[in-house]
Amino acid sequence: MFDLELQIHLWSDHLRAHGNLKEADIIELESHLREEIDDLISAGLTADESFLISVKRLGNLDAISHEFAKVNTENLWKHLFIDPVDSTAKKESRRDIALVVIFALLAGTLVKIPGLFGLGFDNPGAEHFYLRNISLFILPFVAAFFLIKRKSNRKTWSTIMATFIIAALIINIYPSLAPYNTEILSSLHLPLLLWLIVGVAYIGREWQSSQGRMNFIRFTGEMVVYGVLVSAGVLVLGLFTLAIFEAIQIDAEKFMGNYYFVYGACAAVLITAYLVEAKKSIVENFAPILAKIFSPLFLAIMVTFLVVMIITGKSPFMEREFLIAFDLMLALVLGLVLYVISSRSNQQPPNYFDYLNLALILIAFVIDGVALSAILFRLSAFGITPNKIAALGENLVLLVNLGGLAWLYVVYFKRKCDFIKLEKWQTGYLYVYFIWTAIVAFIFPILFGFY
Amino acid sequence: MNVSKDLIAASATPLILAILKENDSYGYAIIKRVKEMSENELVWTEGMLYPVLHRLEEQLLIESYWSKSEAGRQRKYYRIKESGLNELELQKKQWQIVHSALSKTWSEEE
Numbered sequence: 205m206f207d208l209e210l211q212i213h214l215w216s217d218h219l220r221a222h223g224n225l226k227e228a229d230i231i232e233l234e235s236h237l238r239e240e241i242d243d244l245i246s247a248g249l250t251a252d253e254s255f256l257i258s259v260k261r262l263g264n265l266d267a268i269s270h271e272f273a274k275v276n277t278e279n280l281w282k283h284l285f286i287d288p289v290d291s292t293a294k295k296e297s298r299r300d301i302a303l304v305v306i307f308a309l310l311a312g313t314l315v316k317i318p319g320l321f322g323l324g325f326d327n328p329g330a331e332h333f334y335l336r337n338i339s340l341f342i343l344p345f346v347a348a349f350f351l352i353k354r355k356s357n358r359k360t361w362s363t364i365m366a367t368f369i370i371a372a373l374i375i376n377i378y379p380s381l382a383p384y385n386t387e388i389l390s391s392l393h394l395p396l397l398l399w400l401i402v403g404v405a406y407i408g409r410e411w412q413s414s415q416g417r418m419n420f421i422r423f424t425g426e427m428v429v430y431g432v433l434v435s436a437g438v439l440v441l442g443l444f445t446l447a448i449f450e451a452i453q454i455d456a457e458k459f460m461g462n463y464y465f466v467y468g469a470c471a472a473v474l475i476t477a478y479l480v481e482a483k484k485s486i487v488e489n490f491a492p493i494l495a496k497i498f499s500p501l502f503l504a505i506m507v508t509f510l511v512v513m514i515i516t517g518k519s520p521f522m523e524r525e526f527l528i529a530f531d532l533m534l535a536l537v538l539g540l541v542l543y544v545i546s547s548r549s550n551q552q553p554p555n556y557f558d559y560l561n562l563a564l565i566l567i568a569f570v571i572d573g574v575a576l577s578a579i580l581f582r583l584s585a586f587g588i589t590p591n592k593i594a595a596l597g598e599n600l601v602l603l604v605n606l607g608g609l610a611w612l613y614v615v616y617f618k619r620k621c622d623f624i625k626l627e628k629w630q631t632g633y634l635y636v637y638f639i640w641t642a643i644v645a646f647i648f649p650i651l652f653g654f655y
Numbered sequence: 656m657n658v659s660k661d662l663i664a665a666s667a668t669p670l671i672l673a674i675l676k677e678n679d680s681y682g683y684a685i686i687k688r689v690k691e692m693s694e695n696e697l698v699w700t701e702g703m704l705y706p707v708l709h710r711l712e713e714q715l716l717i718e719s720y721w722s723k724s725e726a727g728r729q730r731k732y733y734r735i736k737e738s739g740l741n742e743l744e745l746q747k748k749q750w751q752i753v754h755s756a757l758s759k760t761w762s763e764e765e
Contacts, residue, residue: 235730242726
């Protein structure tokens with residue numbers, strides 16, 4: 205059966221791929237094509253005949269795109285803030301911007317409220333309170349932004365918001381005792397846990413589908429890249445303000461520290477979320493580009509490191525700080541592998557980056573094997589502490605994740621499974637991260653008596 | 656008969672402006688109207704028409720707006736502006752000069 209809609213979409217996508225046309229041009233040409241097709245159909249031709257003739261009449265796409273390129277010289281640089289063409293899109297983008305402004309103000313105000321009850325930034329003990337709650341001030345608003353954007357139903361709304369409230373209650377009911385070991389662990393894991401909750405809001409109805417979750421992984425990568433850029437902007441503006449006011453002997457430090465940087469940080473997160481969501485289809489994703497640039501370099505460094513370590517015979521794992529550094533390295537390798545995966549299509553045959561990914565995973569595996577044995581040694585020698593157990597757990601979780609990917613890569617290279625299996629494994633594994641971060645954030649303090 | 660490319664390009668601006676002076680129109684209808692007026696002698700391609708329309712828009716001779724067709728489809732309409740009307744008058748005079756000169760030489764031939 206001839207699918208006219210599908211054919212028209214393929215045609216306009218082809219036009220889009222040329223890159224010389226603005227979105228409005230494409231809509232205009234597509235509407236032109238449809239007029240032509242409608243006319244031919246009403247003259248008695250079938251849909252596929254009409255399509256073929258209309259496309260032929262419209263002429264060679266390369267030629268069209270070339271003609272347009274002469275007029276649109278500036279639009280090879282794509283713009284994020286293009287005016288949407290139709291009125292509903294315009295309304296929606298206005299609403300989104302309004303939401304970002306309102307939510308940033310609300311989040312910033314929420315940060316200021318504890319100050320009214322004697323928990324300002326300067327009060328003693330406040331730093332633990334803020335460290336514990338930092339994600340709770342802002343992430344619910346990011347979640348709300350996406351719940352509104354996805355037109356989620358009341359059940360999703362209440363489930364997600366209830367999760368935030370319960371998390372806030374638990375984390376603040378727990379006693380805060382020196383030396384704050386478990387408390388700091390909770391504070392570090394809670395944002396990760398809550399970010400996954402934001403993910404449920406982001407993905408919306410299909411939060412269980414592997415496609416939806418992959419999109420959330422992509423979204424996370426872009427959030428990091430754009431977040432750094434936006435925060436740098438906020439910081440530059442802030443420092444600049446301080447400097448110019450200092451020049452006229454006015455000390456803006458107090459105001460800036462108390463208001464500008466609080467509201468600025470909240471706004472930065474929400475603006476980044478909005479930008480990444482808006483740019484999705486317009487600008488190429490940046491995280492995969494970074495991953496592709498740096499994964500060969502990381503591989504080279506890690507191989508060199510391993511060789512040097514074997515030759516000199518030195519063990520790098522005598523200090524706890526180094527163990528944590530190796531945990532971070534594993535996480536980074538996982539990130540690199542993940543973002544290379546995220547940008548490839550499932551139908552593509554294995555390419556250079558897939559083999560590179562496997563090599564990167566295997567070398568990380570070897571190094572981590574050494575690290576793991578060192579952690580076990582320290583556990584048996586110096587006894588159990590929450591930090592060590594957390595480091596060990598982190599290590600195992602990352603190791604199993606990378607191991608699964610490596611195994612599936614091998615099976616895939618032997619052509620025994622499709623690439624989609626890898627994606628499914630990775631997106632399914634998000635559950636493990638969810639459970640693990642929940643355990644560290646909520647169970648560890650009880651387990652170790654809030655030590 | 657095939658009209659030469661240069662001539663088509665040169666006559667595009669006055670034809671488009673003249674059609675838009677009658678009433679607001681969109682790409683597909685403009686091409687049809689040109690075909691009709693020239694009794695199928697002038698067949699414009701889209702690759703030629705839209706860049707010209709966009710150039711005229713940039714020169715502020717015409718302006719565009721989006722509207723829905725009867726079938727509910729997005730359609731980009733073009734409207735002539737004051738400066739476009741002036742330009743049309745100017746072009747008309749120029750073409751009349753060419754036309755009258757050509758007619759004179761041709762009538763002398765006969």
